[in-house]
Amino acid sequence: LYGDFTTETWRKLYVRINDNPESRYQYVADGTAFRDDADFDRFKKNYEATVFNHSDSMLVVWCFRDKTEFLQEDEWNRLDLPVQERMYNGQLVKVKIKKDMERHVTTFYRIELPPITY
Structure with a gap:
């Protein structure tokens, strides 16, 4: 399902896409949140992240x-x-x-x- 990614050597995050316009955060994960696409993009670059769509409102992120x-x-x-x-x-x-x-x-x-x- 996720290629060669395993939790033995990678970190796996479930990131919820927040569709509430009143929220301060567009993306929310266990222990972290991202205000907007630019914030999430910076995270993906820093952590060499690969993102998979899990559902319309959920992403699976494999990262360093x-x-x-x-x-x-x-x-x-x-x-x-x-x-x-x-x-x-x-x-x-x-x-x-x-x-x-x-x-x-x-x-x-x-x-x-x-x-x-x-």
């Missing part, structure tokens, strides 16, 4: 798994990788992205923030 690594700012600056802004817990942060095409993993490198002291 993800990993986040925190680095010191000087180490992050030395990485020769593309930079992108991403939302994490409601905050826009800069990340650098590296893809492992063999293991099907997208790694997002973030700058480790200093601890908060009171």
